[in-house]
Amino acid sequence: MTLSKIHGHWEYSYQRIYDFKEEIVRRNPSSHVEVKLQVINGEHHFQRIFLAFGPCIQGFLNGCRPYIALDGCHLQEKYRGVLISATSIDGNKSIFPVVFGAVESENSNSWEWFLHGLKAAIGESEGLVFSSDRQKGLDEAVQVVYPRVEHRECMRHLYANFKKKFRGDCYRDNLWAAAGAYTPNVYETSITKVYEANPMAIEYLRQNHSYLWSRSKFGTMAKCDYLTNNISESFNAWISNDRHRPLIDMLDTLRQKIMVKMEDRRNRARKWDHEIGLGQYEVLWSDKFSAEVIGAQSRFEVRLYDMQCSCRLWQVKVAKYKEAYASSIAPLPSCDQWVKIDIGHRVLPPILNRPAGRPRNKRIRAPDEMAIRKRHRCKRCNKLGHRAKTCKNPVDANQQPAAGPSQAANQQPAAPLLSIRRPIGPPQVGNEHSKAPILAGNTHSEPPSQASISSGTSCFGIGLKLDAMCCGCSCFGIGLKLE
Incomplete structure (x- = not known):
C-alpha cells in the first residue's frame, strides 16, 4: 500500500504506457519509442518497450566512439522481466547510455526486436563494434540484424568458461597476455605457450569462442581497446536501486538520471579550455606529419598523413566530448498532466510467470568470484576494519566503549x-x-x-x-x- 502511494500502482503503470510514449516523443523530438503488446484470449497484455531519447541518439552519433556494449539485468518489480541496454563511451571514457528497454526475458526473439529498434535509431555506422558476454539468444540476433558488425566477446566471461576445463597459471597468464596483446607477434607468442601446454585448449577456443577477444584482432575504426563488458556492468550498477519500481516510474526515473548526468557533464565540459584531455605525453616531431609520442613507459610512431599510430590507441579531442552532450533531455511533468491516448483497448500487465519460492534479488556468484565484504566497526574503539575481539588500540579505562554515530545520537541514559x-x-x-x-x-x-x-x-x-x-x-x- 505504501509503495503504491509513492511509486504508483503496478497495473495502472501499464495502462498509461502509451501516454508515456506520447509525452517522450512530443517533448524530445527525434526520439524513438516502441511498445509491443501480446494478445492472449482477446486481451492485450504488455510485452516489451524500447526507448531511445533523441539527445542520446544525437550524442552517440556526433560525439561517441562507434562502440556499443550490450547487456541485460533482471527487474525486481512485481511482474519481473529484464531490462536490456546498449551503452557506449564518450570522449572522456565515461559511460554514455544510448538506448534501453524492458522485455519479458532474454531470448533470440526479444534481442532481435531490441536490435531492430537500435538499428532504426542509430543506423549501421561504419566500423560499429558490439561487445557482449554472449547473453541468451544475442548471438543469433546480432547475425540477423547486424551481420557485418564487429562482434567482440567479454574476456572475463570467456576465461570464466575456459577455466572450467583448463586450469592453471600457465593458461591464465598466457591467455590474458594474448588478449591484451596489441600486435600479432605478441599474440602468437602467448597463444603458442597455451598450445604447448595443451593443444585441446586451442581447439576449445576455436569451437566455442569464435568472436574477437584479442586486441591484436580488433578493428581500428572504433578506437576502443576494452577487453571486458564492464561499461554495461557499470550501467547496471548505476540503476540497481531503481529496478524494483513499477514500469513507468522506473523508466521515468532512468530518464531523470540521464537528464541530470548529461547536464552535469555539459557544465563540466564548458570549463575545459584545452584541446586534448586524456593522458600526459611528450611529442618529438620528426617532420610536419610524423612524430614520436613518448608516454610513461612506452614510445610510439604517429603518422598524421594516413592517421596511423603504432600504439593502435586513440586520443579524443574535447570538441567531440562536447558534441556528445550538446543536446538535453526535456523535463517531464507528472502523469496527471500527460495527454491521454486512446488506442481502442486496455493494456493489461504481462502474464506473470514467476517460479515457485521466494524471488531472488541477487545473482548467484561464481565459486571463485570475490565477494563484496562490508567493513566492520569495532565496538571497543569505534574504528573501522576490525572487531572488538581482536582490537589492540588503547582505550581509556574510565571511558565507556564507543558507540557508533547513529547509536550515540539515540542513546538514552540508563x-x-x-x-x-x-x-x-x-x-x-x-x-x-x-x-x-x-x-x-x-x-x-x-x-x-x-x-x-x-x-x-x-x-x-x-x-x-x-x-x-x-x-x-x-x-x-x-x-x-x-x-
Whole structure:
C-alpha cells in the first residue's frame, strides 16, 4: 500500500504506457519509442518497450566512439522481466547510455526486436563494434540484424568458461597476455605457450569462442581497446536501486538520471579550455606529419598523413566530448498532466510467470568470484576494519566503549537498576504475616508491605505496579529486577 502511494500502482503503470510514449516523443523530438503488446484470449497484455531519447541518439552519433556494449539485468518489480541496454563511451571514457528497454526475458526473439529498434535509431555506422558476454539468444540476433558488425566477446566471461576445463597459471597468464596483446607477434607468442601446454585448449577456443577477444584482432575504426563488458556492468550498477519500481516510474526515473548526468557533464565540459584531455605525453616531431609520442613507459610512431599510430590507441579531442552532450533531455511533468491516448483497448500487465519460492534479488556468484565484504566497526574503539575481539588500540579505562554515530545520537541514559529480593517459595497472597520484599542496598527505609505490592499500588515512587506473581525478569526495560 505504501509503495503504491509513492511509486504508483503496478497495473495502472501499464495502462498509461502509451501516454508515456506520447509525452517522450512530443517533448524530445527525434526520439524513438516502441511498445509491443501480446494478445492472449482477446486481451492485450504488455510485452516489451524500447526507448531511445533523441539527445542520446544525437550524442552517440556526433560525439561517441562507434562502440556499443550490450547487456541485460533482471527487474525486481512485481511482474519481473529484464531490462536490456546498449551503452557506449564518450570522449572522456565515461559511460554514455544510448538506448534501453524492458522485455519479458532474454531470448533470440526479444534481442532481435531490441536490435531492430537500435538499428532504426542509430543506423549501421561504419566500423560499429558490439561487445557482449554472449547473453541468451544475442548471438543469433546480432547475425540477423547486424551481420557485418564487429562482434567482440567479454574476456572475463570467456576465461570464466575456459577455466572450467583448463586450469592453471600457465593458461591464465598466457591467455590474458594474448588478449591484451596489441600486435600479432605478441599474440602468437602467448597463444603458442597455451598450445604447448595443451593443444585441446586451442581447439576449445576455436569451437566455442569464435568472436574477437584479442586486441591484436580488433578493428581500428572504433578506437576502443576494452577487453571486458564492464561499461554495461557499470550501467547496471548505476540503476540497481531503481529496478524494483513499477514500469513507468522506473523508466521515468532512468530518464531523470540521464537528464541530470548529461547536464552535469555539459557544465563540466564548458570549463575545459584545452584541446586534448586524456593522458600526459611528450611529442618529438620528426617532420610536419610524423612524430614520436613518448608516454610513461612506452614510445610510439604517429603518422598524421594516413592517421596511423603504432600504439593502435586513440586520443579524443574535447570538441567531440562536447558534441556528445550538446543536446538535453526535456523535463517531464507528472502523469496527471500527460495527454491521454486512446488506442481502442486496455493494456493489461504481462502474464506473470514467476517460479515457485521466494524471488531472488541477487545473482548467484561464481565459486571463485570475490565477494563484496562490508567493513566492520569495532565496538571497543569505534574504528573501522576490525572487531572488538581482536582490537589492540588503547582505550581509556574510565571511558565507556564507543558507540557508533547513529547509536550515540539515540542513546538514552540508563535507568537505575532496582533489585528486589522476595521470599523463596510460593507467594502468600493476602497473608499479612508473610515477609515483605526488601529493597537491596536501602537499609534505612521501611520496606513496603506485601499487601501494598499485591494490591497493585505504585512501588518505590517509580510508578510500577507489581503483583505477587511477578517473575524475576527485568520489567518493561526500566531496570527493575526481582531476585
